[in-house]
Amino acid sequence: MIERLRALLPMRKGAAAIVPERSVAGRTLLLLITIMSFLSAVTLGGVVLVQKSAIAWSADTGREVTIQLRPVEGEVMESNLRTAVSLAQATPGVSGARALTVEESQQLLEPWLGSGLDLTAIEIPRLVVVQLADPAEADIEGLTRNLEAVKGASLDTHAAWRQQLNTMAGTIVFSGLLVLVLIGAATVLAIVFATRGTMATNREIVDVLHYIGASNKFIAGEFQGRFLSIGLQGGLLGAVAALLFFALIGTAAGNMLSSEAGAQAGILFGRFALGLSGMIGIAAVVPVIAALTAITSRVTVGRFLSETS
Known part of the structure; x- marks a missing residue:
């Protein structure tokens, strides 16, 4: 046992992992982060679509007024x-x-x-x-x-309608951002529980590492590296799934726009075309989720080791 654990102490490049690469906890956390990343990317994409549609609506209605003759x-x-x-x-x-x-x-x-x-x-x-x-x-x-x-003539500048439209779009955008915050909080809590569970499972190994001179910083770094890898994989899978989702929805919406329901969806979301800004936003989910996973695991490990030392 001691000989196996000594192999953990050299440089990280060739070190064995404290957290097993194919552990049940690792696979479960990967699936959870993938789902959270997918939901975050879809929410962010929806916010971008609504905002783009609102800007387009406001620009179109701002260039037109109506004279009503009773x-x-x-x-x-x-x-x-x-x-x-x-x-x-x-x-x-x-x-x-x-x-x-x-x-x-x-x-x-x-x-x-x-x-x-x-x-x-x-x-x-x-x-x-x-x-x-x-x-x-x-x-x-x-x-x-x-x-x-x-x-009997009166002029309608559509100002009241544009104000209601902007208010509705702002409410949807704010709600989407709030959902993103809640998803982030749920992800943090999941990582905290997964990290503490992994620490408890590997408590004997951590104790022996302490016995042979491993510092809390080294142990926390091992966990951070492992969870960073999980965060990158889950974030990438979730982002790719979200892009495929919008591609499929866009194709389906294109076939449905002739119907009344499809036309209403087209008014709110356009043709579900994310554009460059939407794709960049979804791509940004990957490093954010990875960083959130790594930082949360490191802080959790540090507190756990402080409590048990």
């Missing part, structure tokens, strides 16, 4: 539409304006009224879509004043 007794709707379009096109910062047809207006009402309704007997409000060349330079106040000459 039916007014004694007013000719088509004439008011032409006037509103002319006023919008003459406004500085506007790149174009177009009045929606009756059929397009009816299609906008279908989500609330259902399809197949005959709305020809009802005079419904009409819309003019105004495209802005530069939202910062567009004279929205001037357009609002000019539209006062058109009875």
Whole structure:
């Protein structure tokens, strides 16, 4: 026994491992870290997708305003539409304006009224879509004043909707980051229990190491190296699994976007394309998980040895 343990004392390059490479505890911890890494990467990827979609939504809605024309007794709707379009096109910062047809207006009402309704007997409000060349330079106040000459006309800048959209996206991002923190805390606790369990299992070996002169620093370094290896393997497996997950979801979403549910998912997550920033974020999970595993194991071993010395 003494001769076998003396082999642990030379330089780490050729040293045998205190924690067996294929121990049950090691395999279980590897699986656990892989799962935690996968969940962290998927959560981080989801946060990136929502944030990218929110930025795109805000940019799109910020470049468009809508003129609503309500039916007014004694007013000719088509004439008011032409006037509103002319006023919008003459406004500085506007790149174009177009009045929606009756059929397009009816299609906008279908989500609330259902399809197949005959709305020809009802005079419904009409819309003019105004495209802005530069939202910062567009004279929205001037357009609002000019539209006062058109009875039943009002301008919607979509500011309230953009604020609600940004609030929703911010809430989702914050929730995702909170989930990441909780996953990290659960990972730390799992590593603490696994490390203490391994220390207790190898208590006899640790005692003999102390007897032949091994320092607490050396023993903690052995455990740190072993758990760093487990963290790297688990983090890499989890990150690769997450990338495959997003690739599969993106393929499935591409086939489902024609359906109503798929369209709603596409609005929130786009086409599940992570982009370079998302891939870098998922790749960053690997060193973070590995470092978290190594540091936690070293601190746990140090405290365990302090308590038992």
